[in-house]
Amino acid sequence: xxxxxxxxxxxxxxxxxxxxxxxxxxxxxxxxxxxxxxxxxxxxxxxxxxxxxxxxxxxxxxxxxxxxxxxxxxxxxxxxxxxxxxxxxxxxxxxxxxxxxxxxxxxxxxxxxxxxxxxxxxxxxxxxxxxxxxxxxxxxxxxxxxxxxxxxxxxxxxxxxxxxxxxxxxxxxxxxxxxxxxxxxxxxxxxxxxxxxxxxxxxxxxxxxxxxxxxxxxxxxxxxxxxxxxxxxxxxxxxxxxxxxxxxxxxxxxxxxxxxxxxxxxxxxxxxxxxxxxxxxxxxxxxxxxxxxxxxxxxxxxxxxxxxxxxxxxx
Amino acid sequence: xxxxxxxxxxxxxxxxxxxxxxxxxxxxxxxxxxxxxxxxxxxxxxxxxxxxxxxxxxxxxxxxxxxxxxxxxxxxxxxxxxxxxxxxxxxxxxxxxxxxxxxxxxxxxxxxxxxxxxxxxxxxxxxxxxxxxxxxxxxxxxxxxxxxxxxxxxxxxxxxxxxxxxxxxxxxxxxxxxxxxxxxxxxxxxxxxxxxxxxxxxxxxxxxxxxxxxxxxxxxxxxxxxxxxxxxxxxxxxxxxxxxxxxxxxxx
Amino acid sequence: xxxxxxxxxxxxxxxxxxxxxxxxxxxxxxxxxxxxxxxxxxxxxxxxxxxxxxxxxxxxxxxxxxxxxxxxxxxxxxxxxxxxxxxxxxxxxx
Numbered sequence: 001x002x003x004x005x006x007x008x009x010x011x012x013x014x015x016x017x018x019x020x021x022x023x024x025x026x027x028x029x030x031x032x033x034x035x036x037x038x039x040x041x042x043x044x045x046x047x048x049x050x051x052x053x054x055x056x057x058x059x060x061x062x063x064x065x066x067x068x069x070x071x072x073x074x075x076x077x078x079x080x081x082x083x084x085x086x087x088x089x090x091x092x093x094x095x096x097x098x099x100x101x102x103x104x105x106x107x108x109x110x111x112x113x114x115x116x117x118x119x120x121x122x123x124x125x126x127x128x129x130x131x132x133x134x135x136x137x138x139x140x141x142x143x144x145x146x147x148x149x150x151x152x153x154x155x156x157x158x159x160x161x162x163x164x165x166x167x168x169x170x171x172x173x174x175x176x177x178x179x180x181x182x183x184x185x186x187x188x189x190x191x192x193x194x195x196x197x198x199x200x201x202x203x204x205x206x207x208x209x210x211x212x213x214x215x216x217x218x219x220x221x222x223x224x225x226x227x228x229x230x231x232x233x234x235x236x237x238x239x240x241x242x243x244x245x246x247x248x249x250x251x252x253x254x255x256x257x258x259x260x261x262x263x264x265x266x267x268x269x270x271x272x273x274x275x276x277x278x279x280x281x282x283x284x285x286x287x288x289x290x291x292x293x294x295x296x297x298x299x300x301x302x303x304x305x306x307x308x309x310x311x312x313x314x315x
Numbered sequence: 316x317x318x319x320x321x322x323x324x325x326x327x328x329x330x331x332x333x334x335x336x337x338x339x340x341x342x343x344x345x346x347x348x349x350x351x352x353x354x355x356x357x358x359x360x361x362x363x364x365x366x367x368x369x370x371x372x373x374x375x376x377x378x379x380x381x382x383x384x385x386x387x388x389x390x391x392x393x394x395x396x397x398x399x400x401x402x403x404x405x406x407x408x409x410x411x412x413x414x415x416x417x418x419x420x421x422x423x424x425x426x427x428x429x430x431x432x433x434x435x436x437x438x439x440x441x442x443x444x445x446x447x448x449x450x451x452x453x454x455x456x457x458x459x460x461x462x463x464x465x466x467x468x469x470x471x472x473x474x475x476x477x478x479x480x481x482x483x484x485x486x487x488x489x490x491x492x493x494x495x496x497x498x499x500x501x502x503x504x505x506x507x508x509x510x511x512x513x514x515x516x517x518x519x520x521x522x523x524x525x526x527x528x529x530x531x532x533x534x535x536x537x538x539x540x541x542x543x544x545x546x547x548x549x550x551x552x553x554x555x556x557x558x559x560x561x562x563x564x565x566x567x
Numbered sequence: 568x569x570x571x572x573x574x575x576x577x578x579x580x581x582x583x584x585x586x587x588x589x590x591x592x593x594x595x596x597x598x599x600x601x602x603x604x605x606x607x608x609x610x611x612x613x614x615x616x617x618x619x620x621x622x623x624x625x626x627x628x629x630x631x632x633x634x635x636x637x638x639x640x641x642x643x644x645x646x647x648x649x650x651x652x653x654x655x656x657x658x659x660x661x
Contacts, residue, residue, distance in 0.1 A: 021631070023628060023630065023631045024631045025631070025632075046350065049344065049345035049353070050345050053344050053345035053346075056341045056342075056344055057338060057341060057342060057554050057555060058554055058555065058557050058558060059558075060389075060558035060559055060567035061385045061389075061567050062334075062364060062367070062368050062371075062384050062385060062388055063368075063385075064567060065341070065364060066361055066364050066365065066368075069341055069344060069357055069360060069361055069364070070357075070361060072344050072345065072357070073344065073353070073354055073357040073358070073361070073611070074611075076344075076345075076350055076353040076354050076357070077354055077608055077611070079350055080350045080351065080354070080593060080608060081591055083350070084574075084591055084592040084593065087574065087592070092571050093571050093594065094570065094571045118558055118567070149591075150591070153591070157612070168567075171566060171567060172567075175565055175566055175567075176562075176565055178562060178565075179562070179565060284345070284346065287346070288345070288346040288347065288348070291346075291348070291408065291409075292347065292348025292349055292352075292409070293348075294467070294469050294470055294473065295348035295349070295352075295409045295463070295470070296348055296349055296570075296572065296596075297466075297467055297469075297470075297570075298462065298463050298466025298467045298469070298470030299462050299463075299466065299572065299596035299597070299600070300570065300572060300596050301466045301467045301470075302461070302462045302463075302465055302466040302596070302597075303596045303597035305465065305466075306597065349572070349594065350594075351593055351594060351595065351604040351607070351608060354604075354607045354608055354611075355603065355604065355607045358607050358611070455603065458599060458600070458603075462596070462600075
């Protein structure tokens with residue numbers, strides 16, 4: 001079958017909502033695009049453990065401590081599901097980690113901002129997980145089977161994450177004045193980075209058109225961003241907190257909130273490595289990987305020794 | 316000392332062991348050697364902090380002064396913590412973490428195995444529930460002892476160094492005092508002297524399989540149970556209690 | 568040179584009476600660790616009562632290119648289904 005014919009049949013399957021599975025024929029660009037997106041998603045989960053992990057040992061009550069631990073643990077799990085999904089496309093986890101540590105692979109820029117107070121843990125759960133969920137719910141219908149299945153599992157598990165964050169915000173907003181200020185300060189610092197999580201505006205997004213055609217993505221960055229703003233504004237109002245955007249207002253004609261222009265210069269600066277914590281996040285991941293090398297090696301060596309001993313016993 | 320006072324202290328020992336070790340293990344979250352172990356070690360931490368909550372809640376009830384789990388965890392200073400010195404030792408590397416875990420799990424398993432038959436039904440119930448988790452912890456840490464002890468030359472050396480460093484804290488659990496005696500007499504806690512030979516027997520088996528040498532002639536450090544700690548505990552508490560101390564009397 | 572631990576496929580029985588179902592994959596150095604990792608990774612929310620693991624390299628999969636030959640011939644064998652047979656409504660328990 002000719003290449004054109006294969007591509008045509010591939011697109012017909014996509015259009016008919018038939019999932020693509022690992023061994024099916026797929027255009028090389030589809031495969032590469034998926035590896036890029038899934039591994040980037042996996043790296044985001046794993047790097048995303050760091051800013052929240054920063055507060056596990058300082059969580060203010062034991063109930064908060066176990067909830068945060070379980071949440072950060074889930075993120076490790078989600079990273080793992082996603083690495084596994086990418087591995088079905090013929091790349092090893094080790095290769096993906098190399099790409100992350102060498103700076104070749106990206107992860108969500110949101111995790112390059114620091115968690116300065118306890119309220120940041122609330123804001124991350126509420127806003128960052130809220131934004132991530134928008135994206136992830138869409139991805140449960142993505143065209144690649146293993147990715148879609150990973151997302152189904154992730155979405156199920158994520159449902160407590162955002163509630164956990166909002167509950168922290170609610171407790172602070174209803175607490176003392178000092179706590180309310182802590183919550184407002186966190187919202188001020190996390191609002192714009194959360195909006196940036198949806199990526200560049202559609203007119204500047206290089207991957208969107210192809211990803212939409214192949215149904216890897218099913219909504220554009222701007223559509224998802226709007227959806228996020230629309231659901232989040234009432235939540236902020238309920239908390240009695242102010243979203244730091246003077247241009248934010250309901251547009252009756254559109255049936256959506258209008259909001260101010262994102263500082264794209266900041267967005268690109270952080271993507272390119274100059275956010276407040278890029279170097280620290282990479283350092284933490286690199287150290288964990290390097291300090292774990294002897295453990296991974298020893299476990300393999302022991303497994304091999306044991307296999308040989310069992311063989312000797314058998315013969 | 317009344318039996319109630321002794322029971323209160325005894326429950327703090329149980330709760331503080333679980334809390335401080337859980338706190339230590341939670342430092343690994345996001346930094347473990349491989350993603351699968353991030354998840355595994357966090358499960359241990361979650362089990363332990365869950366156990367700590369049960370013990371501390373009961374301790375507060377027994378004390379009868381209206382203190383809950385958080386007041387006990389966050390508003391006591393180091394001299395009022397009663398955990399073993401072993402569990403407050405730093406993570407260092409995966410080898411120290413595993414050796415510390417194993418030395419503690421083996422004791423904790425034997426202890427809870429007895430506590431599930433405690434004459435105090437509340438103690439027995441918490442112990443029976445915790446025991447299932449602790450059984451798994453012991454299996455996990457024993458397997459890692461062997462895997463790393465008998466892995467590569469480097470892993471063997473690291474494990475031996477960790478064992479040499481932590482061994483001095485391994486027997487504190489069995490050094491009994493008035494509280495242990497009162498609890499044993501009341502049938503609330505076990506006679507620790509009976510558990511000690513079993514402990515050493517099981518530990519020796521695993522060390523043997525792990526090709527590790529138990530240090531000889533080591534002086535056994537003590538004090539944690541009575542509130543005399545290593546310098547590490549102060550820092551653990553400074554970090555853990557920060558918010559409650561910096562912003563007193565608030566809901567979180 | 569860093570080397571990944573082998574990849575394993577995990578199958579979980581949600582409760583007795585059901586068969587094991589593919590849950591996902593993970594890395595582990597040996598079978599015992601694979602079981603334990605599977606417990607920690609895929610059973611954090613009471614998802615299972617029994618776990619199977621098998622190293623991924625031992626799974627043989629059918630080739631999608633053969634799908635036509637393997638599966639389509641079954642499509643028109645409608646006589647394998649009970650609805651193929653016409654029986655009067657009065658006949659019960661059959």
